[in-house]
Amino acid sequence: MDEMPYVSVLIPVLNEEESLPELHKRLQDTLKGTGKPYELIYINDGSTDKTGILLEAFHTDDKRAKVIEFNRNYGQHMALFAGFEFAKGEIVITIDADLQNPPEEIPKLIEKAEEGFEVVATYRRHRKDSLFRKLPSYIVNKITAKLVGVKLRDYGCMLRAYRRNIVDYMNMCPESSSFIPALANTFAKKITEIEVGHEERKKGISKYSPFRLLRLNFDLMTNFSLLPIQFISMLGVVIAILGLLFAAFLVVRRLMIGPEGEGTFTLFGILFFFIGIQIFALGVIGEYIGRIYQEVRRRPRFIIKKELM
Ligand code: UDP
Ligand code: MG
Helix, strand or coil, X not given: CCCCCXXXXXXXECCCCCCHXXXXXXXXXXXXXXXXXXXXXXXXXXXXXXXXXXXXXXXXXXXXXXXXXXXXXXXXXXXHHHHHXXXXXXXXXXXXXXXXXXXXXXXXXXXXXXXXXXXXXEEECCCCXXXXXXXXXXXXXXXXXXXXXXXXXXXXXXXXXXXXXXXXXXXXCCCCCCCHHHHHHHHCCCEEEEEECCCCCCCCCCCXXXXXXXXXXXXXXXXXXXXXXXXXXXXXXXXXXXXXXXXXXXXXXHHHHCCCCCCHHHHHHHHHHHHHHHHHHHHHXXXXXXXXXXXXXXXXXXXXXXXXX
């Protein structure tokens, strides 16, 4: 029982009382089947349903089930950061609690990690989500691949395996917002991607509203590159040049045809365009400054209310 775990499974949980019993059973069966010492670390991310009670019962029943409980909701990626700090395994697996990622795929991930891959990513075969989720995902995958410099088909799938060294590197990152799959890839040399099944969400509801998804994607963009801000500067330069050319044109026109009387609305049109860009630019700069502010305050990233280890 007290064996050092070789595999750690991290499960962030927000109000998943309906999925938990089945999930726990399937995780236990799958991991027992591998014959390797393991631990299941559930991170209770501020659930308000019976999740807490269920998790405590899992722990009472089997000490390999461990629980970290946050004082409130900090988001899936913070939950995983907390999990990484506690995980003892040589191979660390992350998985969603809603049974959309089948636990039975875990042995495949372990096998790949043992072949020497530092990160085993996955992509969802026949992803069972709405088009409204899949289309933005597709775009974000493309952008992330560019920003991080590692092409993966599916950055959004959280069923993944990481080797110990990658987990140690991630534990050295004290940032207060991040996107874990992208972060891991900035450290790893050997990355592979395998296909896994994907189920529809049968119980409970998705914890990501469109607004939260947007925030997550902002995290992704601003945490991994200065591209948005550099893009704005470039745009500024281009617009300044265009403005200059336009002014020169007006001077020449005035000399040759005389003053323009009815150009007021053209001027408004041009002005509004520039004002729009300026406000947008301010927004982008504000986004970065807000993030710098968050970091310099050095508040704890999350507060752990209870630990069952
Ligand atoms: N989750 C969490 N904290 C959050 C949001 C989600 O711990 O603030 C967990 C959730 O319980 C689930 C996983 O993260 O285990 C993925 O969430 P969900 O299935 O709602 O996301 P989707 O599949 O809709 O992208
Ligand atoms: Mg889900």
